[in-house]
Amino acid sequence: MLKSRIPSPIPITEASQLALLVARLAQQPVIAVDTESNSLYAYQEQVCLLQFSVPDADYLVDPLSGLDLIPLGEIFANPDIEKVFHAAEYDVMCLRRDFGWTFANLFDTMWAARVLGWPRSGLGNILQEKFDVQMNKSWQRHDWGRRPLSSEALAYACLDTHYLIPLREQMMAELEQKERLEEAREFFAQVAQVEPSFRTFDPDRCLWRVKKVRDLEPETRAVLRELLIWRDGEARRRNRPSFKVLNDQILIALAQAQPKHVNQIQDVAGFKSYHVHRYGQKIVRAVLKGTQAKPPQPPPHPRRPSDEVFKRYKALRDWRKKVSGQRGVDSDVIISNAVLWTLAHHAPQTLDQLAKLNTLGAWKHKTYGEALLNVLRQRR
DSSP: OOSSOOOOOEEEOSHHHHHHHHHHHHTOSEEEEEEEEOTTTSSSOOEEEEEEEETTEEEEEOGGGTOOOHHHHHHHHOTTSEEEESSHHHHHHHHHHHHOOOOOSEEEHHHHHHHHTOSOOOHHHHHHHHHOOOOOGGGGGOOTTSSSOOHHHHHHHHHHHHTHHHHHHHHHHHHHHTTOHHHHHHHHHHHHTOOOOOOOOOHHHHHHTSTTGGGSOHHHHHHHHHHHHHHHHHHHHHTOOGGGTOOHHHHHHHHHHOOSSHHHHTTSTTOOHHHHHHHHHHHHHHHHHHHTSOOOOOOOOOOOOOHHHHHHHHHHHHHHHHHHHHHTSOHHHHOOHHHHHHHHHHOOOSHHHHHHTTOSOHHHHHHHHHHHHHHHHHTO
């Protein structure tokens, strides 16, 4: 609910409307952007809505309407137009995957909030605090691939970008005042380079990620692996998320029961009668194949770091905790765990050696380089 009514967003469903929008966006120094996808409702999610805001209007572009969206790629790649997102990483991954776009000059309000040390960085929390706007979180689970979209859904989508430009103005002022803009821009640039996200299926990797799979007998694991393969094929065929075919707990129960006939499946805990009708024969075949398969071998345990590497990592982590406390930000805003492990393994002793690892951006190298080297030198 809003305290003050926002003008209705402008829908973009025709080529002529898109051409006018692209021309309008091309004239703006700053635009706000968001996307909605259907990750809870499809095997491979896709971008189902693009939201754009400029200071006096909000636009909703429907990529499912058959529009040729190639002209929008020029907007995202244009370094003279700043694109304001909130938590841009997922949006960039999906847009790069679906449309092959490249990105330049992003401003991410989530990362800006974290660099500034704001206590809450979720968009709903920020909008409530800064603009007295309450967002309905239930829409986060909406199926954005369904058409037509209701007026309530469109109003919610509009909220994701409507306030981003004025929010960006507040953040810019605070980033400059606290001399943290260069640091924030380093995060923005990293987000712009995020690789596309494609759905892949590896039965062995999927098997060993199932909760408590190591508690199962080897023969049961072999059956479970075949059931996972069957489920993925069914999910792909029906364009549904795997968990909406059958969840992991039901698959484990099937693997343990190993039904040899369809009429035995209905006794498996969690299995519904319509499941028997829809999947029964296929499941029996998968179970039979699994009973005849060689039990899968567990992956090797990750190699434990040496004591010296672990001591260096702990020293770096202690240094990071102290710095993050002094700055009033989360630890990973200073440096991520992955980078700390890389530094602990390689133990660079000079700034040149540190730079060659290519793990720190220019700002972090300049700001924290010597301090990191001092920590590592003390652990030699």
